Amino acid sequence: CNDFLKEEVFSQLAPENYLKTKEGLTSVLYETYAKAANMNGNNSIYVLGPQEFVTDILYQSGDNVEATIRNYRDFNWDPNMDFLIQNWDSYYQCVRNANILLENIPGSNLSAAEKTLYEAEARFLRAVSYYKLYFFFGTVPLRTSSSQGLSLPRASEDELKQFIAAELKFSLENLPNPGAEAQKYRAHKAAASGYLIKFYLNTKNWNEASTVSAQFLSSFKTYSLFATYKDMFKVDNENNNEYIWVRPAIASSDRVTANSWSNVSFPDNFKSAPEVGLVFKSTWLNWPNEFRIYDKFYDTFEAADKRRELMITYYINASDQRVELRGSDNIRSFKYWPDPNNVGAAHGNDIPEIRLADILLSRAEALNELNGPSTEALQLVNQVRTRAGLPGLKLENVATKEAFRDMILLERGHEFFNEGHRRMDLIRTGKFISDAQARGKNAQPFQLVFPIPQVVIDSDPVIQQNPNY
Amino acid sequence: QDVITGKVIDAKTREPLPGATVIVQGTNLATTTDSEGTYRLTVSSPNGKITVSYVGFLAKTIDLANQKKIDVELEPNISMLEDVVVIGYGTAKKSDITGSVASLTEKSFNKGVNVSAEQLIAGKVSGVQIIQNSGEPGGGITVNIRGMGSLNAGNSPLYVVDGFPIDNSTTVSGTGANFTGMRTARNPLNSINPADIASIEVLKDASATAIYGSRGANGVVLITTKRGKEGGLKVNYDTYYGVQNVMNDIDLLSANDYKAVMNSLIDAGAGSANLKIGEFSGGTDWLKRMYHKNAPIKSHNLSFSGGNQSTKYYTSLNYFDQDGLLINSSNKRYSARVNLEHTNKNFTVGTNITSSYVADSYVANGFDLNERAGIIYAAIAYEPTLSIYDQDNNYVLSKNMNIDNPLAIANGKTSTSDLYRTLGNVYGEVKFLTDFSARLNLGADITSQRRDTYVDRQTIEGRANGGIASVLTGTNNSFLSELTLNYKKRFGNQDLNVLFGTTAQQFNANDLTSQGSGFPSDATKTDNLSLGDPTRFIATSSRSRNSLLSYLGRVNYNIAEKYLLTGSLRIDGSSRFGENNKYGVFPSFAFAWRLENEEFIKNAEYITALKLRSSWGQTGNQAIDNYQSLTTYTTGQKAVIGSQQVSTTTPNRVPNPNLKWETSEQLNFGLDFGLWGNRITGSLDWYTKTTRDMLLNLPIPRTTGFTTMMTNIGSVRNSGFEVLINSNNLSGPLSWETTLNMTWMNNKVLNLGGIDNIFTGSAGGTANVAIIKVGLPMYAFYGYTIDGVWQTGDDFTATKDNVKPGDFKYRDLNGDKIVNADDRQVIGNPFPKFMASLTNNFTYKGFNLNVFFDGAWGAKMLNNNLVDTYFPANLLRNRLSEPLLNRWTPSNPSAVYPSFVNPLGQGKKEVNTYTVESADFLRLNTVKLGYDFSIKNSAVKGVGVFVTAQNLAMWTKYKGYDPSINPNGGGVRIDWNAFPTARTILFGLNLNL
Known part of the structure; x- marks a missing residue:
């Protein structure tokens, strides 16, 4: 009789055996990539958007989302705003999958080499998710295992920063070289290195940013600036040598990997x-x-x-x-030139997260912060300017560290508009709030981080909201 | 001493009544009528009274007043107190019932168009709310018996058809790609022909429902189909034809008003001057173009029945065909039934089988917006100044909004479904050892459905994708095996009836969906998917199963027809629940006291029947999805790896091995009465029903990567008072009978397991419509209060918000001079506090007239089309006319309507006291006038004709199509792009041979 009541599962998979196999782990790993890319529905624009709605680049109006996006634009942020949760859930789902992978890889039938590779990929994707959460919301709960209790408070600033840096370093050591990865869009050393540079830069650890960027430029020489800036973002040119890490898009009617x-x-x-x-x-x-x-x-x-x-x-x-x-x-x-093979609202343009121009300008910025304007730093900026058809900057025209900082910021604005870097660039250079105030916004210093989504706090009251929200 | 003679006949059929009792009041003198219905009686006084009674008829008392010949016409007893009522796993005399059971027979069913069984009793049973989700033909219906007690486990009652508990879930739930559908699917009960139904019993209290254990918490609806009766062949043919039109249209700005309003708004600063509307020719009333005027509806029903002492048969054929009020929508049913029963001494065998084919045609309409919108949304928003076609005879596309031409949607997006259902059972019953009987019941319910949806190149989406074809198929089946043992014994004046049983039921479901796009031509639609672009095929499939294994028992004990005791117990095992909680126990007790049989009442002449009832019991609810107690891996989000999309897998949920059913505990006190020879009968019931261990998708910390976990937590209480009164006001040539139903209801969340509140409900851009919070009714509307409109002379220092004269004045609840999410409060209850219905039946000679009113008070509904009016996605979308024509302007400083110049100036506060409207209504639901010809011809036994009007009048302040619907389905009441409700006129004919 008890057999009659046994719940038979037909269309779903039971974890016991599934996660022991390479096929099972690979399939979960792939979802971990999808969650890190966060390109489902309109997430392409609503992950990128909040990084620019709050800056001097662009604004939005029209349709039902206007009321929400107006709040971003006017610095009228509250924890119930839409697009906060889109920047939270996908990354914690990525973390969840990565943790499951890391717990099941040791007991699986993967070869030793595969175990190392899968572990490095899972740790890379988990670190990238925490990187994104950290710069969006500030410190967040650090979940590193499935067996932690359901409720989890926010980690300390140091704990989270050390975790991100250590995990990216581990990935940098254990991932394959760019070009040696099993398939395009899987993780490689250059991506880990790129994130590490950006992490040090945004946490103003100029020394480490300088060290790692130097290593990057000496180690990964396959990268070069794409000759024609205008064509770089077209679907046809996605395989260019400048993109280091992207949020990949493919047009499909289900719009799960869409660029909108x-x-x-x-x-x-x-x-x-x-x-x-x-x-x-x-x-x-x-x-x-x-x-x-x-x-x-x-x-x-x-x-x-x-x-x-x-x-x-x-x-x-x-x-x-x-x-x-x-x-x-x-x-x-x-910038994301319409895809001639779009499917409905879905276009296939990859969205670059890290490309060589960013490494060059990041290194220039780190060098300037350490030692002020230098030939090397200017040469890095000028590579980018030359590609844009502009004359190079000359050292005699760059009087001070501050002036050069402003020039790099301006250059970054021109180079990376609509790539979602502007908010962090302004925060890092201390202009985010003052610039918004100059545009007439009621911006306040506490707005360097977004509020934690209210549903997150409702789901776990030990998570403290950011101050003043 | 006088001799009185006379004849007793049935007032309806004029047939004599043999065996009727005639008693002289206050004496022992009595006699019975002979086979001709005549009686002869000797009385001592010429001025006494005689009482004439007959089983199933209303007794009549007559003053002798010196008459010698007194013919008596008896009216059939409409209240049917002595009728047999179907209860779970058996039947009982109505007078022996201890629980709260509403019983309706064909006679009291709703007149008019009834596509499904629930519509037969809508408004007729106190304590039962039956809400049509929309006016869609064959559309979904929400039935709540004694309120809503569950947030996640469903609130639908259990339907039992001829003893077979059916699975009433949809077989194919999707609509197909890029096709907007209603939020609720068409009603699965449509496949059962209402004309085959003889009676419907609604089991309301726990004493009645506990025998259905883990499926009884939401009440049980027992449907019994017609049987043959002893006698020759009876042929019955019913038909009707009707036309439907929109009951209550919504008023949009006309082309000229639209031009004037928009241009004046632009002048006032609402938009740039280049948006101004210039000359136009003609224009289009888009909404009218969506309506199918005089949409026909027709039905034919033919049945044959009869039998002899040992064998009885009933068989029927039915054809029903309804066109929807929106173009290109329809619902057709073809069904057949055979009910047979053969009795041979101690052995009975029988079968009930019905098979049906339901063909549905859908028009794209529902809860979606912009380029995905359906026709009502598009027709409301489209500029009325546009023509339908451009100069090249293509559908005009609006240049101001990203919405497809409403007619392009209606004609370019097609969807049809074919559903086949066979439901049948076979039973055998053996009597043995005098007092025992055993019954075996085996049954099956098999439904298979296929839906074909195609989006062609007339539409924006069809062009963008080269045509989109979807084929959705599914099969649901369920098998039942049931063995019951009955022991029935009379000891002196005591009756004992004991039931034991065991039953097992299994439910299987599977589905397959295929989708293709990029076709070389629209010609093949869904009939050759392989012509599509091979890289764009999508196929999905699934299979699931759940099982129930149960043991049940019931004892009925009747002492001297005065004291009635009932106890029942069911032990239910369900596969859906966790390893640690597979079996649940559901007990109930009831006690009734028939006061009319007590000496001290017998003397009260006007009391014919009086019964007090009390019951207590526990029932369960297991209506959650399968596999909620397990962790499984299922389809994850697709990733881009290499140069393609790859499928992935994802962990489904946090497992909960302790998961079990919800438990509802219900206490009921009731009173049944019959006065003045049952001229007035009725019931009063008071109940309180507390659901605990609710199956709640409990929000869990989102840092786990999950959002919810199915958990048994929290409780909800429903309580209420129900009144049913039936009165025979007049008998004789002109008869008049009145039935009044009244229901007072109260719903309250008692506990949410520590969660402060849960927000739910959305439509388009409107989210967080309702709140679930301790102390409030479930799904209470939660939003802003509007205190009118800012006026020029107002004190603007009272707010820090950027407001101008003509903007909405939202109430600043916390006084911080900023209106934000903290200034929301409860602004309405989705459940009516009071519902009532009144039915009057008149007959005079061959004429009969049925008039049915119903109404509900105290409920509100979010009118999301009003949200689109107050907070339009862009300026040039057309909207409901009244607010715009009476809008605030400096010269017309309206205190009610805003200026519409900057509708998003204070953000989008969609849920407010303007958009959440009162859904109070009083409706003249049905009027039916019939005439039965008196036929002398022996070949034809009866001919009747009738005309029926449905939804004849509706009194309401609600600004949408119909305040009585709920297009959102479920508990949150949201009206958006509803399928309009019809006013229907039917002409019909009944023929008995």
Whole structure:
């Protein structure tokens, strides 16, 4: 009789045997990658967006999300805002999977080499998740095993920072060299090194940032700046030598790995943009949700700057009228050039997280902070400027550390707009709050971190909210 | 001494009543009528009274008043106190019932269009709320018996058809890719032909439901189909034809008003001047274009029945065909039934089998927005100034909003479903050792469904994807095996009835969904998926099973027809629960006292029947998904590895080996009465039902990577008072009978296991509509209070928010001069506090008239179309007209409606006292006028014609289609893009041969 009541599982897998096999562990590892990439639905833009809505680059209006995004733009942040949880859950799911992998790898049928590799990948993805959580929310609970109690308070600042650095170092040692990974989009040493550089940079550990970036440039020589900035972000050029680590996208009707950027960049009734040679295709979608670049940001570009060519200042609408965008804070960026093989709202443009230009400018910034302007630092910046079609900076024109810091910040803005780096760049250079205040926002110093989502605190009252939220 | 003679006949059929009792009051004088219905009686006084009674008829008392010949017409006893009522695993005389059981027979069923069994009794049973989710033909229905007691384990009652507890879940729940569907699927009970139903019993209290153990907590609905009766062949043919139109339309801005309002809003600063609306020609009333005017509805029902002493048969055929009020939607049913029973001395064998085919056609409409929206959403938002087609005869696309042309959606997105269901059981019963009987009941319920959805190139999404085809298939089946043993014995004036039984039931489900896109042409639709782009195929499948194994027992003990005792016990094992809690025990006790049989009452002439009832019991609820107590790995989020998407697996949940059923404990006190020879009968019931160990998706720390864990925690209490009164106001040539049902209900969350509150409910961009919190009713609406509109002379230092005259004045509850999430409060209850219905039946000669009113008071509903009006996604979307035509302007400083110049200026506070509207209503639900021809011809036994009007009038302040619906389904009441409700006129014919 008890057999009659035994719950038979047909369509799902029981963990006991499944996690002992390579197939099972690989399948869970793949989801760990998906959670780290966080590209489900519109997460492509809502992970990237909060890093720029709060800065001088762009704002959003139109459609149901406007009310939410207005809160980001106006520094009117509260723990119930949308897009906070999108920047929380996926990373803790990544951590959950990584912990399960790390606990099951030792008892599995993987070979010794595979065990080392899978462990390094799991620890890399877990470290990247904590990296993202830390710079978004401040310290967060540090869950490193499935057997920890359900409730878990926030870790100390030191604990979390040491964990991220140590895990990235472990990954750097144990991951394969770039190009030697089993498949594209799986982790490699350069990615771990890149994150380590960015981690040291954003925690203002200039010494380590300088050391690791020097190691990067001497170890991973396969990377080079892509010649034509304008074409780098197109789906066709995803295999370029500049991308070090990306959030991969593939257009599909389920939109689980989608880049949604194009849908929010077309202005109303868009037909064509002669400036960039873009003609609307009937299979593309033009959402009422619109991401708009501030005129002021556009005006900071030098006229010769080729990077500006990814933005349009006017367009031809469906009634063949010319509509100006510049002058009303309505410039559009087509950095993620629409995918000719899109599927509905899903476009396949990978979103770069770390590319060589970032390593170069990060190293330049670390060197400047350590020793002030130097030939080496300027040479790094000038590599990036040259590719953009701009003249190199000269040491005699860069008077002080502060002046050079400002120049690097400006350069980073021009190089990385719409790649989600602006918020951290402004925070690191101490301008995030003052810059927002200068734009008329009621920004306060406590807003260097976002509030922890209210549902997270509701789910575990031992988690303390960030001050003043 | 006088001799009185006369004839006793049935007032309805005019047939004589042989064996009727005639008593002279205050004496021992009595006689019975002979086979012709005549009687002869000698009385001592010419001025006494005689009482004439007959089983199943209302007794009648007549003044002799010196008459010598007194013919008596007896009215059938409508309250049927002596009728046999179906209870769980058996039957009982109505007068012996100790629990709270509502019993309705064909006669008192709702008149008019009834697609499914629940509609037969909607509004007719106190304590039962039956909400049509929308006006969709064959649409889903939410039934709550004595309130809602569960957050996660379902609140639907258990349906038992001829002793077979059916699985009433949907077979195919998806709608197909890029096809917006209603939140609730069409009703699975549609496959049972309502015309085959003889009676429906609703078991309400624990004494009645505990015999169904872990499935009894939400009440039980017993459906009994028609049987043949002794006698020759009876042929019955019923048909009707009707037309449906929108009962209550919603008013949008007309093209001219739209132009004037939008241009004036733009002048006031709501948008840039280039958005201004210029000259237009014609325009389109989009909503009207979505309606199917005079949508037809037709039904044919043919049955044959009859039998002799040993064998009885009933068989029927049914065809039902309803077109929806929205174009391209319909529901058709073809069904057949055979019920047979053969009795041979001590042995009875029988079968009930029905088989049906339901063909559904759907139009894309439901809870989605923008380019994914359905037709009502699109038709509301689309500019009324546009024409339908452009100069190239293509559907016009709005340049101001990302919404497809409403007609393109209606015609370019097609979806149909074919559902086949066979439900049948075979039973045998043996009587032995005089007092014992044993019954074996075996049954099966098998449903298979296929749904085909295609999105073609007339639509934006179809063009973008090269056509999208989805084929969804599924099979649900359930098998039952049941053995019961009955012992029935009379000891002097005591009756003992004991039931034992064991039953096992297994439920299996599987489904397969395939999807393709990128077709070379729209011509093949879903009929050749292999023509699609091979890289875009998606296929999914699943299979699941759950089982119940149960032991049950019941004792009924009747002492001198005065004291009735019932005790029952069920032990239920369910596969759904954790290893540590497989079996649950569900006891109940009831006691009833038939006061009418006590000497001290017998003298009260006006009391014909009086019974006090009390019961206590525990029932369970196990209606959760399978596998909730286990950890399993299932399909995870796809990753990009190499140059492609790869499938992954993910851990499903945190396991809970202690998971068990919810337990509902219910206490009921009731009173049944019959006055003046049962001219007035009725029942009063008071109950309190506490559900504890609720199956709750308890939020767990999200740092685990999970959000919830199914846990037994928390409790909810439902209590209420129910009144049923039935009165025969007039008998004779003009008869008038009234039935009144009243229900007072109260729902309260008692405990949430330490969670402060749970927010739930969403529609489009509106989220966190309702709150679940200790001390409040479940799913209470939670939002902002609007105190009118800011006026020019107001003190603007009272707020730090950026407000201007003409903006909403939200109440700042905490006085911090900022209105934010902390200023929300409870602004409404989703459950009515009071529900009532009133049915009046009149007959005069061949005419009969049935008038049915119903209403509900105290409930609210979020009107999300009003949210779209007050907080539009962009300026140029059309909206409900009243707020805009009466909006605040400097020259018309409205205290009610805002200026609409900057609707998002204070953020989007969607859930507020404007959008959460009162859903109070009083409805003239049904009026049916019929005429039965008196036929002398022997070949035809009866011919009747009727005309029925449904939803004739609705009195309400609600601004949507219908305050009585709930398009969201479940507990959170949200109306958004509802399928409109129909006003229906039917013409019908009954023919008896």
